[in-house]
Amino acid sequence: MIKEIIIAGFGGQGVMLMGQILAGAGMLENKEVSWLPSYGPEMRGGTANCHVIVSSERISSPFVGEPDVVVAMNLPSMDKFTPQLKKGGLLIINSSLIDSEPQRQDIRVIKIPANELAAEVGSDRAANMVALGAVVEKLKFVEVDSIISSLKDNLPERHHRLIPLNEEAIKRGMDAARE
Amino acid sequence: MADKILMKGNEAIGEAAIKSGCRYFFGYPITPQNELPAYMARRLPNEDGVFCQAESEIGAINMVYGASASGARVMTSSSSPGISLKQEGISYMAGSELPGVIVNITRGGPGLGGIQPAQSDYFQAVKGGGHGDYRTLVLAPQSVQEAVDLTMEAFDLADKYRNPVLILGDGMIGQMMEPVEFKRDISPEDLPDKEWATVGNKGRKPNIINSLSLQAEKLEELNVRMQKKYQQMKEEEVRFETIKTEDAEYVIVAFGSMARIAMGAVEKAREEGIKVGLIRPISLFPFPDEVIGMVAEQARFMLTLEMNCGQMVEDVRLAVNGRCPVYFYGRSGGVVPTTGEIYEQLMEQVRGEKE
Known part of the structure; x- marks a missing residue:
């Protein structure tokens, strides 16, 4: 089993961290993982994405050409990565910021109002964790407990007081994806 | 497995250097390797080490020369244009027989080029790079774990041969995160003394470290001695991996990131029943000529894949020496x-062979 995921949004939305937490969770379950960021002269408000692979076998290329899952945190990301999705692949849309429809009929789409749900648990800056919850729910490849452990590993000590809020956001995302 | 941590390639190389007893790092910023000097700047002061951001790449490599001459394990890193600037210093280090580890997290060139991953510094890395008859030992990792393991080996090899060793990575290896474990942790005190180093000459004749030699015969002697070292490297330090070559009719040769991408294509072709294998040179100098020559006896063709316009393919052709056709895609x-693109290229050559 191999799952290839692209997570994309604008700089500052925490898409890199989402990917790191997901890869870290896979690692805690002794799976093969890789995390490859887009890098370049990018800044807050610019575009950012990362390629994450979680696999039960050795990973060949860490570069994801045809993702199983795309998480689009904003509209430019949806437009850019929807065409690359595998047939039957899953597109997770942050419907708080995207109000248009994807142009493909051969994929599965779920809409998560990530910013609103995050605001409900205390901060709309946790929108990335809501979306991550949706990924975990739909991927069914890493356990939520591993995600929570990985969250702790990846957050700097000074932000550890935010762990309960982030956990709550992840669970909201899972609930939203289940509905 | 519990000891595995998720780390960026650049940072993992830095930690591997520290765990090899390296306490000195001199560098100058350039994308996509910046996390490596940043990591050393954070870590070395806590390890009684020195991190210095030099005024230029040339300054940095000459600081490496100085630290190495005083017997210390030392590292510098850069990316392609910065590595070009360091070439004079690397030639001086080779000529003075000084160890040191140099990391090139390659980006696209020529010139200032871009910042995305490339393998276009192969020629520069394996053929000398600067002036004079010298070689650096070149190791090319394909994963973050291998970058760690090869960095550790690089320090040992640099000391063994008193010669600079180059880690040839690329933006992908430097930027990506993968789980790693560190299989050793040695401190500078664990390392044997270097009797040639300039550490004070109380009770013995002074050691002189210099690459200037105005007498032609003396300089030739140095060159002959250095060639013997390179010969010994060819005998003892060739490193490679072969995958599914035993029964392969078609053989891919690729190194570093490209080898990983090629691996996906090999697996896909095998699922289709096509007998494809992969030779992955890990040491680029010394180059694994022998295994490539041997496998060429059975291969219908070899396909060299690189993230450049065709550099290693020249060494593959020399190794194959006409035993089978050698094609190139880059x-x-x-x-x-992508893996799919490489698979298509492979299949095109296979179809061509069958016609």
Whole structure:
């Protein structure tokens, strides 16, 4: 089993961290993982994405050409990565910021109002964790407990007081994806 | 497995250097390797080490020369244009027989080029790079774990041969995160003394470290001695991996990131019943001529894949020496091909062979 995921949004939305937490969770379950960021002269408000692979076998290329899952945190990301999705692949849309429809009929789409749900648990800056919850729910490849452990590993000590809020956001995302 | 941590390639190389007893790092910023000097700047002061951001790449490599001459394990890193600037110093280090580890997290060139991953510094890395008859030992990792393991080995090899060793990575290896474990942790005190180093000459004749030699015969003697070292490297330090070559009719040769991408294509072709294998040179100098020559006896063709316009393919052709056709496919400028693209290229050659 191999799952290839692209997570994309604008700089500052925490898409890199989402990917790191997901890869870290896979690692805690002794799976093969890789995390490859887009890098370049990018800044807050610019575009950012990362390629994450979680696999039960050795990973060949860490570069994801045809993702199983795309998480689009904003509209430019949806437009850019929807065409690359595998047939039957899953597109997770942050419907708080995207109000248009994807142009493909051969994929599965779920809409998560990530910013609103995050605001409900205390901060709309946790929108990335809501979306991550949706990924975990739909991927069914890493356990939520591993995600929570990985969250702790990846957050700097000074932000550890935010762990309960982030956990709550992840669970909201899972609930939203289940509905 | 509990000891595994998720780390960026650049940072993992830094930690591997520290765990090899390296306490000195001199560098100058350039994308996509910045996390490595940043990591050393954070870590070395806590390890009684020195991190210095030099005024230029040339300054940095000459600081490496100085630290190495005083017997210390030392590292510098840069990316392509910065590595070009360091070439004079690397030639001086080779000529003075000084160890040191140099990391090139390659980006697309020529010139200032771009910042995306490339393998276009192969020629520079394996053929000398600067002036004079010298070689650096070149190791090319394909994963973050291998970058760690090869960095550790690089320090030992640099000391063994009193010669600079180059880690040839690329933006992908430097930027990506993968789980790693560190299999050793040695401190500078664990390392044997270097009797040639300039550490004070109380009770013995002074050691002189210099690459200037105005007498032609003396300089030739140095060159002959250095060639013997390179010969010994060819005998003892060739490193490679072969995958499914035993029964392969078609053989891919690729190194570093490209080898990983090629691996996906090999697996896909095998699922289709096509007998494809992969030779992955890990040491680029010394080059694994022998295994490539041997496998060429059974291969219908070899396909060299690189993230450049065709550099290693020349060494593959020398190794194959006419035993089978050698084809090439590459992407350049920082473009990373997909597994699907590589598979298509492979199949095109296979179909051509069958016609």
